[in-house]
Amino acid sequence: GAGVSQSPSNKVTEKGKDVELRCDPISGHTALYWYRQRLGQGLEFLIYFQGNSAPDKSGLPSDRFSAERTGESVSTLTIQRTQQEDSAVYLCASSFWRVGDYEQYFGPGTRLTVT
Amino acid sequence: GIQVEQSPPDLILQEGANSTLRCNFSDSVNNLQWFHQNPWGQLINLFYIPSGTKQNGRLSATTVATERYSLLYISSSQTTDSGVYFCAVEPEYGNKLVFGAGTILRVKS
Known part of the structure; x- marks a missing residue:
C-alpha cells in the first residue's frame, strides 16, 4: 500500500520568508509525528498528533513553528520568518499507536534550505 | 528524559564480514x-x-528489555548495507521516538 508522502521534496527559501510543508500519512494511522534532522545528526522530535487529542507540541523549537492536522489525514508544518538555523530535513511519520503496535513509518522528508 | 546510546559510532567492514x-x-x-x-x-x-528476537534475511535483532539494550546483527555484509543505522525508542509513558546518534557503516568491496 501507499506509504507516508511529503511535499515538496526540496524547498529553498530566503531568510525571513514563511514556508509550509505537507505530510500525507498512511491511511488508517491515527498518530502523526514531525521530526527534524540537521546535517549529520540524529532526528529530533517536533510535534505529535493523536486522533482528536490535543497535540504534543513539546518539541517545537520556537513560536515560529506551528503545525495543524485535519482529522486523521493531512498535516502541515509551518515555519514563519525562516532563519538559517532552520535548514534541515523535516520528516513526517505515522503509526497506529495502539497497544502492541507502536511502529512508526517515515516519509522521504522535505529538505529545507534557508539562504 | 530517556537516553539512547549507540555503539560503535563508526564501522568499516570488508564485504562478507559480520x-x-x-x-x-x-x-x-x-x-x-x-x-x-x-x-x-x-x-x-x-x-x-x-x-525478543527477530530475523529478516541477513539481518537479525535482539532486545533484552529487562537489561535495556538491543543488538542488531548484520551477517555477510554487502556494499548496499552502507549507510547510517539508527536505534530509536519510545518511552513507556511517552509518545515520540527518541533517536540515538547512529552508527555509520561503510562496507568495502
Missing part, C-alpha cells in the same frame, strides 16, 4: 525500532522490536 551494533537505553520502553538511513536520506524500517 557485525554487531548495540543500542543501550535508560528507561522502560513501549517501542524500539532499528532503521537504516540510505544515502538518499530515506529511513527504512528494519525491525520493530521492543522485546
Whole structure:
C-alpha cells in the first residue's frame, strides 16, 4: 500500500520568508509525528498528533513553528520568518499507536534550505 | 528524559564480514525500532522490536528489555548495507521516538 508522502521534496527559501510543508500519512494511522534532522545528526522530535487529542507540541523549537492536522489525514508544518538555523530535513511519520503496535513509518522528508 | 546510546559510532567492514551494533537505553520502553538511513536520506524500517528476537534475511535483532539494550546483527555484509543505522525508542509513558546518534557503516568491496 501507499506509504507516508511529503511535499515538496526540496524547498529553498530566503531568510525571513514563511514556508509550509505537507505530510500525507498512511491511511488508517491515527498518530502523526514531525521530526527534524540537521546535517549529520540524529532526528529530533517536533510535534505529535493523536486522533482528536490535543497535540504534543513539546518539541517545537520556537513560536515560529506551528503545525495543524485535519482529522486523521493531512498535516502541515509551518515555519514563519525562516532563519538559517532552520535548514534541515523535516520528516513526517505515522503509526497506529495502539497497544502492541507502536511502529512508526517515515516519509522521504522535505529538505529545507534557508539562504 | 530517556537516553539512547549507540555503539560503535563508526564501522568499516570488508564485504562478507559480520557485525554487531548495540543500542543501550535508560528507561522502560513501549517501542524500539532499528532503521537504516540510505544515502538518499530515506529511513527504512528494519525491525520493530521492543522485546525478543527477530530475523529478516541477513539481518537479525535482539532486545533484552529487562537489561535495556538491543543488538542488531548484520551477517555477510554487502556494499548496499552502507549507510547510517539508527536505534530509536519510545518511552513507556511517552509518545515520540527518541533517536540515538547512529552508527555509520561503510562496507568495502
